[in-house]
Amino acid sequence: MATTYDAIVIGSGACGGWAAMELSKAGMKVLMLEAGSHIDPAKDFHHTFLYQMEYRGQAKPGALRRYAGSERNYRIMLDSSENPYTTGPDTVYNWGRSRVLGGRTLHWARASDRMADYEFKAASRDGYGLDWAVSYADMKPYYDRVEGFIGVSAAKEGLPQFPDGVFLPPMPLNCAETIFTAACKSLGWRSTHRRLAQLTRMHNNRPPCHYCGNCVNGCDVGAMFNTVAVTLPPALKTGNLEVRTDTVVARVRMNNENRAQGVTYIERNTMKSVDVDARYVVLAASTLENTRLMLLSAKGGLANSSDTLGHYMMDQVGGGGVTGILPKLKGGPSRLDDGKSAGISIPNFQNIDKKTARKDFIRGYVINATGGQSEYPQFAAALPGYGSEWKKEVKSRYVAQARVWIAGGEMLSQKENRVELDPEVKDRWGIPVLKIHFTHSDNDRKLIADFQEKADELFKRAGGEAMPGMGRGGPTGFPGAPGSPDVGAGGQGGGRGGRGGRGAAGGGRALGGSIHEVGTARMSASPKDGVLNSFCQTHDVPNLYVFGGNAFPSTGDKHPTLTMMALSARGCDHLIEQAKGRKA
Amino acid sequence: MLPTRRDLVDLAVRAAALPGAAEFFATWLRAAQEHQHDAGSTGSNAPPEPPLLLDYVPKFFAADDFEALQAFTEILIPTDDTPGARQARCAHYIDFLMQASGDVPQTQNAWRDALKAVKETGFHAADAKGRAALVEAMSKPERDRSATHPAYNAYRLIKQQTTFAFYTSRAGMIGALEYKGNSYNASFPACTHPEHHTV
Numbered sequence: 001m002a003t004t005y006d007a008i009v010i011g012s013g014a015c016g017g018w019a020a021m022e023l024s025k026a027g028m029k030v031l032m033l034e035a036g037s038h039i040d041p042a043k044d045f046h047h048t049f050l051y052q053m054e055y056r057g058q059a060k061p062g063a064l065r066r067y068a069g070s071e072r073n074y075r076i077m078l079d080s081s082e083n084p085y086t087t088g089p090d091t092v093y094n095w096g097r098s099r100v101l102g103g104r105t106l107h108w109a110r111a112s113d114r115m116a117d118y119e120f121k122a123a124s125r126d127g128y129g130l131d132w133a134v135s136y137a138d139m140k141p142y143y144d145r146v147e148g149f150i151g152v153s154a155a156k157e158g159l160p161q162f163p164d165g166v167f168l169p170p171m172p173l174n175c176a177e178t179i180f181t182a183a184c185k186s187l188g189w190r191s192t193h194r195r196l197a198q199l200t201r202m203h204n205n206r207p208p209c210h211y212c213g214n215c216v217n218g219c220d221v222g223a224m225f226n227t228v229a230v231t232l233p234p235a236l237k238t239g240n241l242e243v244r245t246d247t248v249v250a251r252v253r254m255n256n257e258n259r260a261q262g263v264t265y266i267e268r269n270t271m272k273s274v275d276v277d278a279r280y281v282v283l284a285a286s287t288l289e290n291t292r293l294m295l296l297s298a299k300g301g302l303a304n305s306s307d308t309l310g311h312y313m314m315d316q317v318g319g320g321g322v323t324g325i326l327p328k329l330k331g332g333p334s335r336l337d338d339g340k341s342a343g344i345s346i347p348n349f350q351n352i353d354k355k356t357a358r359k360d361f362i363r364g365y366v367i368n369a370t371g372g373q374s375e376y377p378q379f380a381a382a383l384p385g386y387g388s389e390w391k392k393e394v395k396s397r398y399v400a401q402a403r404v405w406i407a408g409g410e411m412l413s414q415k416e417n418r419v420e421l422d423p424e425v426k427d428r429w430g431i432p433v434l435k436i437h438f439t440h441s442d443n444d445r446k447l448i449a450d451f452q453e454k455a456d457e458l459f460k461r462a463g464g465e466a467m468p469g470m471g472r473g474g475p476t477g478f479p480g481a482p483g484s485p486d487v488g489a490g491g492q493g494g495g496r497g498g499r500g501g502r503g504a505a506g507g508g509r510a511l512g513g514s515i516h517e518v519g520t521a522r523m524s525a526s527p528k529d530g531v532l533n534s535f536c537q538t539h540d541v542p543n544l545y546v547f548g549g550n551a552f553p554s555t556g557d558k559h560p561t562l563t564m565m566a567l568s569a570r571g572c573d574h575l576i577e578q579a580k581g582r583k584a
Numbered sequence: 585m586l587p588t589r590r591d592l593v594d595l596a597v598r599a600a601a602l603p604g605a606a607e608f609f610a611t612w613l614r615a616a617q618e619h620q621h622d623a624g625s626t627g628s629n630a631p632p633e634p635p636l637l638l639d640y641v642p643k644f645f646a647a648d649d650f651e652a653l654q655a656f657t658e659i660l661i662p663t664d665d666t667p668g669a670r671q672a673r674c675a676h677y678i679d680f681l682m683q684a685s686g687d688v689p690q691t692q693n694a695w696r697d698a699l700k701a702v703k704e705t706g707f708h709a710a711d712a713k714g715r716a717a718l719v720e721a722m723s724k725p726e727r728d729r730s731a732t733h734p735a736y737n738a739y740r741l742i743k744q745q746t747t748f749a750f751y752t753s754r755a756g757m758i759g760a761l762e763y764k765g766n767s768y769n770a771s772f773p774a775c776t777h778p779e780h781h782t783v
Contacts, residue, residue: 051754056752177775210770339767388662
């Protein structure tokens with residue numbers, strides 16, 4: 001007879017890892033199912049120089065059409081030819097995904113900002129959308145718990161819209177960031193070190209960052225938070241956690257008592273179908289994959305009495321920004337500027353109260369800025385000329401690079417932005433894929449246009465000189481990369497090429513996303529308005545929890561991962577209490 | 585910033601003082617050793633170029649096209665007081681990339697067209713001085729938008745890929761730009777310049 005677990009956790013990213021740790025520590029027998037393969041950062045992540053790789057960090061020509069990644073990290077990304085998605089006719093959306101033990105925590109940007117009540121209760125303030133079913137007071141203990149465990153390096157600022165937390169010392173600012181900080185002061189804007197889940201000293205038996213700058217390619221020592229190095233070891237130590245990788249969950253199975261019975265998964269390589277049962281099922285497979293599973297598990301969608309499942313999809317608005325150089329730094333010595341992959345944050349300072357209310361748009365955004373030497377001089381090919389003088393100019397500008405970008409621009413929730421099951425397309429395992437319908441609103445465009453004005457203002461005050469062709473990523477002409485002749489602008493799974501000069505926000509182009517997809521199973525005080533309650537438990541199925549960005553009724557302007565984890569921690573407490581009060 | 589021996593000893597002592605830290609510290613040290621990621625792996629001590637290009641025999645371009653491409657890349661990025669396209673073997677790398685681009689025939693075709701356009705300017709048959717003059721003429725639209733040249737697109741394509749091949753090579757990244765990242769550091773170097781604290 002098959003084992004019945006106390007809980008099945010689907011997914012091993014930030015939320016799945018946290019849930020597995022909390023539940024197994026509480027004595028529950030937990031099965032974690034991960035669709036991707038096992039990876040060992042200490043063995044599989046190499047701090048290679050670009051010239052040590054055949055394709056210089058770009059992946060084999062043509063392969064980037066299948067992976068959102070580079071030669072360094074594409075192996076931990078999802079192969080979109082195996083698990084595609086489709087889009088509606090007006091939709092331009094790049095869904096960046098991973099399928100690997102640890103999920104996106106292996107290569108995330110690590111930004112860890114707390115959301116504030118002006119975001120949780122934004123609907124009450126400006127009348128748009130739905131308030132969150134939690135307040136900052138509800139979330140604070142869980143933010144404290146998560147930050148205290150994973151380690152967040154940051155400085156306290158005392159700003160209500162940017163709540164302080166349990167911080168390790170911040171990372172020092174480099175020259176470009178120091179200049180941008182001075183520019184902020186001159187403009188009367190508050191700025192601070194980017195808050196990062198990256199250690200600046202030994203913490204919970206993990207070594208501090210060694211400033212190699214390879215964070216998004218996977219940290220080999222676990223100095224940046226990721227599931228494999230941080231939450232899985234204590235979970236496995238309990239002896240209560242079993243991890244099965246290469247297991248593609250196809251659906252949640254229900255019993256006759258309106259409870260989840262367990263799940264059916266397909267072994268990734270053998271295609272064998274397997275049923276496993278549990279008292280509780282936790283979906284933590286990433287926001288949209290969670291919703292896909294609920295859509296797959298019942299006609300009309302599981303736990304969908306509100307008819308909101310799949311709706312209100314959002315992703316923080318991207319686009320715009322400025323790249324260029326800071327002439328003050330031109331011609332200086334080469335320095336380790338990109339070793340921390342950090343920068344400064346300028347918390348939102350508009351639409352946080354009546355005094356700061358804008359008439360032309362609602363909600364807000366966080367600005368980031370950084371600069372200095374980088375691994376590759378993205379701007380060089382666009383710099384006119386050639387020869388020795390050109391080489392000298394490249395080197396002179398190389399150390400003076402600078403950029404301002406939007407860290408989190410709030411996108412308004414709209415019911416028509418939604419995901420559904422594609423009636424025709426299936427993945428490699430025969431499971432229907434998602435079809436995404438996603439467009440931006442006028443408010444989104446106005447918000448980005450305002451950001452662009454502020455970004456220009458900041459860059460100018462810092463003395464910057466805007467330049468085209470700068471930014472991160474490889475050259476646009478690399479075979480198979482975005483912008484090359486063989487890949488259209490809407491190609492799936494493309495890497496993120498650099499933005500050049502002044503961004504094109506508001507100029508009629510589609511706005512970008514931030515790989516911060518949230519919503520589609522929003523939380524609500526009333527079961528009529530959403531799929532989840534404030535504990536991320538479904539209103540309709542008491543033993544089904546959904547951890548990820550699904551619960552977000554709005555995006556806020558902070559990077560979402562820390563809030564997703566705090567919601568997961570809160571949900572785990574609730575689940576454990578429920579489990580204690582119920583007979584096995 | 586390179587760690588001193590004292591930094592390492594201090595770190596080891598701090599690590600050993602924490603329960604369970606020895607395992608993590610061992611992982612770190614192992615990673616440092618296995619990935620040449622120790623105190624000596626920055627600057628001129630960065631790992632050597634792999635043998636890929638040293639023994640590479642061109643496969644994609646015809647011999648005369650390859651010779652022309654090689655000369656073109658060395659005009660674009662000459663060897664001066666720092667290494668250039670010759671040391672970085674940029675033409676070899678471009679050939680390697682093109683022969684590996686069977687799945688992207690549009691790119692291969694673009695390069696065939698580019699070399700054809702270059703050949704039609706007389707570049708292949710020209711001497712060094714003539715070639716330099718031809719590149720100068722081809723590049724003019726880059727500086728003067730009213731100018732045109734039938735091989736301008738070829739110039740841009742070759743320049744773009746040569747730039748990539750050079751600055752991702754050891755010669756370009758370490759030799760010319762003195763890249764400091766991808767190294768083991770005990771701390772992050774903060775800005776210490778008073779002039780950067782004001783605008």
